[in-house]
Amino acid sequence: MSNEQQIGLYETGIHPCSYIPGKDAATQFLDPRLRIGADIAEQLAQLGFRRSGEHTYRPHCPGCNACIPLRVRVQDFQPNRTQRKVLNRNQDVGLEITEPAVTLEYYRLYRRYINQRHQDGDMFPPTAKQYADFLAVDSGYTKFWEFREKDQLLGIAVTDHFQEALSAVYSYYIPDQAYSRRSLGVYFVLRQIMAAKxxxxxxxxxxxxxxxxxxxSYKTDFPPLEQLVGHQWQNL
Incomplete structure (x- = not known):
């Protein structure tokens, strides 16, 4: 695939935007029956596409370019003072990279996270089917990054493993105030950056x-970043 003209795309109808009140949205997506490998998925990411479950998509909204694709230049990334503290606070956390799966332990934590953090989002209320369709899809290049403190599941970072890059798909974690000092969402991104490096x-x-x-807004805390503007990646 040398350019996006070779990709067969569908497009949704116009619908209300989930992120900006009063805006209309539309989405381009690949046929979900089309199986692609990590190499094609990576080329699509370079064109601004994302994956959600079996759907590979990108916004194609009339008169709006508010959704800006981002990527971290990991070889040039250096954690700031706050991020170094986060890494130090989580030195006791173990990581195991596993295949996508639906387990009672995974789903219970996901349900707890959505119920406490995202009651205003599209994923509320959470269901087991939604979890399976959204996160536990075996694309062939997706992994679950399982973070634990001893036997305690702290969270899951769903990560696509391309041939020359990683892609942070979604993360969920213990939402309780008692764990806020760990800054688990930040920690998961830092670990993904470190692994890519x-x-x-x-x-x-x-x-x-x-x-x-x-x-x-947290995404801007991991410079240097590149943004896709038109068809060109440039410094944010």
Missing amino acids: DLGYPYLYLGYLIRECRKM
Whole structure:
């Protein structure tokens, strides 16, 4: 695949935007029956596409370019003072990389996370089927990064493993105030950056930045970042 003209795409109808009130949205997506490998998935990421369950998509909204694809230049990344503290606070955390799965332990934590953190989002209320369709899809290049403190499951980072990059798909973790000092969401991104750097990869894809959406603002805390503007990646 040398360019996006070779990709067969579908497009949704116009619908209300989930992120910016009063805006209309539309989405381009690949036929979910089409099985692609990590190499094609990586090329699609370079064109601004993301994966959610079996759907590979990108925003194609009329008169709006608020969704900005982001990626971290991992080889140039250096954790700041706050991020170094987060790494130190989580030195007791173990990581195991596993295949996507639906287990009672995984789902219970996901349900707890959505119920406490995202009652205003599209994933509320959570169900086991939603969890399976959204996160536990075996793409052939997706892994669950399982973080534990001894026997306690702290969270899961769903990560796509491309040939020369990683892509942070979604993370969920213990939402209780007692664990807030660990800053688990930040820690998961830092571990993904560190892994990509160790593998010699140039990038970790972070999905979309929407400046009007406060919940996405954390993504700008991992410079140096590149943004896709038109068809060119450039420094944020």
